[in-house]
Amino acid sequence: MNISSERAMKPIFEPCHEYREADQARESGLYPFFRPIEAYRGSKVVIEGRELFMAGSNNYLGLALDPRLKEAAEAAVRKYGTSCSGSRFMNGTLDLHEELEGRLASFVGRDSAICFTTGYQTNLGAISALATRGSHVISDKYNHASIMDGIFLARGLHREVTLHRYRHNNLEDLEGVLRKLPVSTPKLLVTDGVFSMEGDIAPLPQLKAIADTYGAALYLDEAHAIGVVGETGRGTCEYYGDSLLTDLTMCTFSKAFGSIGGFVAGDRDIIDYIRHFARPLIFSASMPPSNVAAALEALNIIETEPERIHRLQQIARKMLDGFTSLGFEIGTASTPIIPLIIGDNEKTFMFWKALFERGIYVNPVISPAVPPNRALIRTSYMSIHTDAELDMFLDIAEEEAKKLHII
Ligand code: PMP
Numbered sequence: 289m290n291i292s293s294e295r296a297m298k299p300i301f302e303p304c305h306e307y308r309e310a311d312q313a314r315e316s317g318l319y320p321f322f323r324p325i326e327a328y329r330g331s332k333v334v335i336e337g338r339e340l341f342m343a344g345s346n347n348y349l350g351l352a353l354d355p356r357l358k359e360a361a362e363a364a365v366r367k368y369g370t371s372c373s374g375s376r377f378m379n380g381t382l383d384l385h386e387e388l389e390g391r392l393a394s395f396v397g398r399d400s401a402i403c404f405t406t407g408y409q410t411n412l413g414a415i416s417a418l419a420t421r422g423s424h425v426i427s428d429k430y431n432h433a434s435i436m437d438g439i440f441l442a443r444g445l446h447r448e449v450t451l452h453r454y455r456h457n458n459l460e461d462l463e464g465v466l467r468k469l470p471v472s473t474p475k476l477l478v479t480d481g482v483f484s485m486e487g488d489i490a491p492l493p494q495l496k497a498i499a500d501t502y503g504a505a506l507y508l509d510e511a512h513a514i515g516v517v518g519e520t521g522r523g524t525c526e527y528y529g530d531s532l533l534t535d536l537t538m539c540t541f542s543k544a545f546g547s548i549g550g551f552v553a554g555d556r557d558i559i560d561y562i563r564h565f566a567r568p569l570i571f572s573a574s575m576p577p578s579n580v581a582a583a584l585e586a587l588n589i590i591e592t593e594p595e596r597i598h599r600l601q602q603i604a605r606k607m608l609d610g611f612t613s614l615g616f617e618i619g620t621a622s623t624p625i626i627p628l629i630i631g632d633n634e635k636t637f638m639f640w641k642a643l644f645e646r647g648i649y650v651n652p653v654i655s656p657a658v659p660p661n662r663a664l665i666r667t668s669y670m671s672i673h674t675d676a677e678l679d680m681f682l683d684i685a686e687e688e689a690k691k692l693h694i695i
Contacts, residue, residue, distance in 0.1 A: 348516050427479075439478075
């Protein structure tokens with residue numbers, strides 16, 4: 289037996305050999321994932337040598353391509369190098385990390401903030417640091433996977449952490465869960481501000497009132513909200529007109545900020561505790577200098593160029609109205625994330641393929657990222673899109689959806 293067939297027989301690899309779905313989708317030409325982008329040209333990308341209109345990026349303010357961010361990142365590489373070569377806890381903290389944290393804390397109106405290397409790690413670290421033995425974490429069913437994984441990590445680290453999932457944005461279901469728990473039990477209520485797949489907004493004032501009534505802390509994920517909603521882009525709290533609706537606010541830099549990394553902000557003692565107990569912060573290398581500098585420059589731009597945010601919000605309204613009047617099912621979306629809800633996986637992939645062939649880049653989303661039978665095409669917009677490009681997209685979407693009897 290040669291080495292590779294010996295390896296193939298090891299039981300741990302059995303599921304890998306049995307997994308056929310991706311190959312089947314590739315063979316039928318309906319495999320949308322891992323497509324390499326060869327170049328970015330403003331609101332277009334080049335894939336397989338063809339230019340496509342990008343309606344599937346989280347680069348909401350176009351900052352990932354902004355010359356000022358590129359310059360800031362390059363200057364940081366020249367000054368600090370390409371890696372911090374260690375975790376924040378040890379040799380991986382730069383003066384630049386602390387500058388960014390101070391600026392972010394004041395941007396969201398909090399005492400203190402701590403940055404992680406990704407948004408995913410921020411949720412993993414903050415939730416698993418706080419939810420220790422005997423805690424209950426209460427999470428919206430549509431919350432992002434990184435929140436769920438933070439809870440799973442907490443449960444792995446500390447036995448007796450209990451997870452409750454309430455129906456999406458359903459306050460009665462949430463209260464039903466909380467009512468059964470003693471007031472003295474440690475409780476963390478977690479919600480996305482803007483939901484990542486359906487682009488709807490959490491009812492934050494009501495969530496805060498319920499959290500306060502039952503003694504739960506409120507943790508808000510603003511990945512798709514900061515730089516996107518609210519008059520000055522300060523996110524869901526600003527959208528509702530009150531910057532102090534949450535106990536903790538997290539956000540990632542991989543979307544409106546055009547970088548990568550994440551932060552959580554709140555009261556000084558809570559952030560200091562997270563700093564000392566979040567394993568993804570302690571056991572993983574810190575945000576690289578280039579990304580810290582890019583995030584700082586993005587924050588400067590978000591603070592000084594609100595017209596970008598207003599343009600993005602105007603585009604969202606145009607596309608929400610456009611898709612609704614064409615007869616698409618868009619749920620309760622009200623942000624620059626607009627789902628075209630189709631239901632059936634195969635039809636969703638066929639619609640994705642038709643759009644791709646017509647020069648439009650969008651993302652098909654199926655279970656488990658959305659509930660079963662709620663497959664959708666996730667469209668998302670950038671402030672750099674022009675009205676002409678958006679009208680062209682609406683026309684093509686209408687034509688292709690009619691052919692497939694989606695509308
Ligand atoms: N939270 C939400 C709501 C998200 O949508 C994402 C990313 N899609 C994350 C957290 C994780 O952020 P990142 O990709 O920057 O690690």
